[in-house]
Amino acid sequence: MNKQEHESAPDRLGEYLIGKKIGAGGMGSVYLATNVHTDQLVAIKILPSALAREPGFVERFHREIEALKKMHNPYVIEFYDSGVENDIYYYVMEYVDGETLTKRLRREKRIDWKTVVEISIQICSALKAAHDAGIIHRDLKPSNLMLKEDGTVKLADFGVAQLFATEKLTVTGGIIGTAEYMSPEQAEGKRVSRQSDLYSLGAVMYVMLTGKPPFSGKTMLAIIQKQKYGQFDKPSRYVDDLPIWLEEIVCQLLEKDPQKRFPDAYVLSRRLQEVLNKYEMSTSEDTYALSGTSDVSVTPTVVQSASDQEAGSGTLMQGLMRAQLEADSTGSRLSRLFDNTFFLLGILLLLVLGGYYWFQERELTQEEMYNEAELILNQPENPEWYTARDKYLIPLLESDPNKWESQVRPKLKQIQVYVTRTEAGMSGKRKLRSVTQTEPQRFIMLAQHYRDAGNLVQAEIVLSALVDALHADKEQKEMRAVAEQMLKELRDNANRTAKRYVMLTQSMANADALFQKKKYQEAEAVWKALIVLYGQDPNEVAQKEINKAKQNLAKLPELIQAEESTTETQKAEPENE
Known part of the structure; x- marks a missing residue:
């Protein structure tokens, strides 16, 4: 096994042999692993020991585990196991043999609208499971959606959701998420809700349909400003055959006001299913009309006499109409009462007067x-x-x-x-x-x-x-x-x-202390993690610390060399004396 392939991860954790690295994020890296007893392929997420010593990281890692444990849904990555070994925290989950939605979009640019609807219905099911468990994902985006070969979707990465799982953790967070798919309220640092995830789903649907996100810009701040105040182009501008019903759904999901979006993922999934049903009905009606024309054209021509024609469908329809008229003329006393014009006018007048007095605004205290x-x-x-x-x-x-x-x-x-x-x-x-x-x-x-x-x-x-x-x-x-x-x-x-940025400043101070103690790899891990967590936060406090972290990483080889030179000089001075 190539050690460089999985960096500082051990060869084995618990009953799992660690393989190649298949993903990374601010809360750790994900590796392909094998269960030594069953030979089952799994994915294992590892929290580096350097981060485990930082305040809040272990608690957040545990909360991500608890989030996965709560959800049992065919469209959410399944949780298997968790543990800690030699100060290395990890959890084991389902390995999805497929590709991310990001990878598919890079290859295909756009996805046909029917497939978009099918994918979105599955995402709705996953979001409903999360919301029912009291969890807001907060970072729904193409790279967090895995696609299997059979078309099944798997929602992954609930790490960002757990940054805000309690008030205690909320105060240490900033604006965390991905700008292109972030709801306006999340971009403003306001409280998020299930409608915030639905906004993100709308942005994901938009990019699947058009090949581009609803808002883009050169900087994260520019994108956030557009999320809060900008107006996107309607998807039909880029997609010719898009049903109007689907475009209306996407536009409603991208409303600035959360209350104007759909109330929950279940209602949205029903609306999406209606799009497919309406399309099938409209196409089946067209097919029926065409097939009816075809039947007439291929039916052998039969010359009918006048008497035959008179005794045909026209006579039958005439009889039916006469029977209906007779039935209508012999209605009940109640039906005859409702046929009375003066009675209906009286009812209408009562309704108007009653409505006026009902809605008459009383004087407020x-x-x-x-x-x-x-x-x-x-x-x-x-x-x-x-x-x-x-x-x-x-x-x-x-x-x-x-x-x-x-x-x-x-x-x-x-x-x-x-x-x-x-x-x-x-x-x-x-x-x-x-x-x-x-x-x-x-x-x-x-x-x-x-x-x-x-x-x-x-x-x-x-x-x-x-x-x-x-x-x-x-x-x-x-x-x-x-x-x-x-x-x-x-x-x-x-x-x-x-x-809000207590954790950031404290972690930066800890990284500096680790560097001074010559624990260069641990300091590097902390700096990189903070860049992932806060790198897109436009706040001045965050940007100041993140710029410092980036500068430290860029100068790391130079700093290590200078530190080693100083140490060698200090060792050489007593010998010269």
Whole structure:
């Protein structure tokens, strides 16, 4: 057995002989292995010992195991066994003799729509099993989908799902996933749901149909911005024979608002099956029509007499029509009542009046008005915030200022921030400088531009300076309040971000310590793992540490040589003395 083939993996773990490496990820590498008792081929995932000593990795590895144990589905990789030997943690799973969807797409570019539907129905079954077990996959993409020769799909890699299995682990994570297939809410670091996985499935279906993801870009940040705000081309632009029913499904899956997507994977699978059923029905009707024409053309011509024709199908239809008319004319008393025009008009009038009084909006209490406003403001910024202000909050303040001042005023201030941003052109549809903008508006927009670009430091500098500059300007009191609110939001987010990256900074410090102890391979393993986990996170804190890790890896041979030279020099000095 070639040792280089499986790097630092042992020749044997438990009752499994380790073979060649067949996959890799941030939480370990996957090897082909053989059960020594049954000769069964399996896949074994190994957590390197260097990562096992890092905080949180073993716990996450165990959670991935627990996730697989919970799921029993023909379209999910089957879990077999797990264990630890000589500080090496591993688990054994089903080996799929096939290829990833990524590999197939590279070879075929596109997949015909019927096969896409069949693959997607199987993925729905796998996702339903995961969601029923309380697990959100979070990283559904072509490379995590294995295709067997018989067309069976196997969903793999629940490692990212388990990074967020508990609140304890959530706070140490960042934006983790693959940008091209990441839902908008996941890209914003918000709480994800089963609809987030359905969005990812929509992106996978899109790339299978068209050969390209719905959004692409030169950088991960650019793709994420498009996921949040961009509009994709409809699949029919690239696929000529695509049924409209299937395109509607894909477009609904890629809705920005999770509530506008399908409620769950089961409902989606039924809709996908309907596409196949509708297509079969439409084609069978066409076939029936064609076959009927063919029968007429090949039937021998028979000349019929006039009397024969009169006694044929026309006579039969005439009799049937007469019988139906007679039956209709002798209905019951109730049926005759419903045939009465005046009776039906009376019923209609009652329904209209009843509906009017039923839907007549009653006057809300003050508490109900406040609750309605809160419901609207708990949603992301949108034009409905104007409704909350004009319909609920301002009337509340006018009706009883003593009671509502302390509760309503902060919310009006929150809405004013949104209004000012909108009026200043902060949607990105205007240029940074406009003749209609005041100077404070321009600087607020500039700060927003820096924030959206990920340059939080520069955004904070601009806002802090603006707050100080407007301190004594009574005419700009409103703009100063907006700047203060934005600055507060920025700093609050920065504090949450710092807590979120505790594991990253701690692991980087541990890797540096390992390097100083001349444990170069272990330090290298930690740096590589962190790059996989955080390499696509656009946050400044993450990027700073990841750039440092990349620089260390690039300079590793040089650093090792310098370290060894220093050691040799230190050893030589006593001899010279």
